[in-house]
Amino acid sequence: MNDRSEPLTSTPAPRPDPATRLTRAERRERDAAAKVRAARIADDERRRRRIQAEQDREEQEQRRAAAQLRRTTTRSIRSAAARTRWQARLKKWRDTAVLVGAIVGVNLVAIVGQVAAFHEGFEWSMPVALGAAAVIESIAIYVGWHAHTALIEGDSVVRLRAASYFIALVVGGLNYSHYAGEGGTPTEEAVMFGMASLLSPWLWALHSRHQHRQQLRADGLIDPRAPKFGLRWIFHYRETMSALSWAVGEGVQSPAVAIAAVRAGNAAGNAKDALYAAERALTKVQSDALKLALTHLAAVAHDLDREDPEATEAREGIARFVARFQPLLPPLSLRELVPGDSPAGGNETGTEAGTQQEPKRPSDQDNDEARKFIRDSIRYRKVVPSKGDVAAKFKFSQSWGYDRVVEVREELSAKGWLFPNSGPPVSPSASKQTPARSSEESPSEEPTAVNGATVSSSAVGGDV
Known part of the structure; x- marks a missing residue:
């Protein structure tokens, strides 16, 4: 295999056409336009970044303000809740202090009196006297507590309350007998220690009734307080009594509303009485007008047709009927009873x-x-x-x-x-x-007297 590498030859770049070649001035103008475009693009980018930075900063401030508001609101809510809890606790502690001071206090006084009587009078040892006095007083307290619980739960407390009063009476008599004089004459110590034992169940009953009424009022099972009128009882007794009766019946506590309601009712009653009086007067006027119309009708009928016994009887019957049933009839006018169509x-x-236009x-x-x-x-x-x-x-x-x-x-x-x-x-x-005139005229045709003159019915057109 004969490998021969051919020499690489570079192709020369095409030379620009002299006809399309830019001049130096055109190149400078092109470069200047490119620089302007680049500067404009750079300005737009800087403006966009600045706007974006401002928006980011505003959003951050809004988030910071919202977080601050949430923290403030949460802190306020927690503070209000804590304040409410502490107020409830203070109220509970106050009520407990009042209860302890009023109810438990009288029992402690009674126990002290009994301990002194047992220790000094019967010469019992102090622990024995203290235990006996505590047991005796605790019986009344225990029964009174059960009566309180039963009342709060809605059960009957008659027997428990009676039992607590009976035990308190026995214990009070015992305390009284320890310190009474000869023949049971009262002394200061006897009255004080005897009354201390008697007051214990009564104070329990006051506390139980207060809590029970609060529960009933919260459940809507008790009537609201009646309004207070003050000096109105002296100067406006009847109106005030009516207002109190209306307010109790309607469950209204405002004296002004009760007085306004009573006065409105009185005004309505006066208007009703005036309406009845006007109706009676209107009925009388209508009856008189109808009687006058019937009288006019009878007179016209007498002038036209002479006196007819049957017509007279019919008119009298109509008059009696109208006088009897006038309140049930609609208003009538005189022109409705004028003879003729x-x-x-x-x-x-x-x-x-049917229209009400004046004739x-x-x-x-x-x-x-x-x-x-x-x-x-x-x-x-x-x-x-x-x-x-x-x-x-x-x-x-x-x-x-x-x-x-x-x-x-x-x-x-x-x-x-x-x-x-x-x-x-x-x-x-x-x-x-x-x-x-001859005898051709009918002798049975009698003339008619109208307005003082004598005429026949045919003389006025034949349809009189």
């Missing part, structure tokens, strides 16, 4: 039925226009308008239209007009040529 469905003013009252101008309308109808059309036509045209009641027709008829009758029962009205000029 109104042109707008039960309302003289043409308003909708329109006819004026003198309305009366004059109605009379002119009737007069022109008689003169030019030779027709007497009915009361319904007049009421429908001027939007008033038919009774008002009837009155206007009668007024015009009287006015024209005075001028010579004739109004036969059948046929059109006759003018004065034509009446001179028309013979008088």
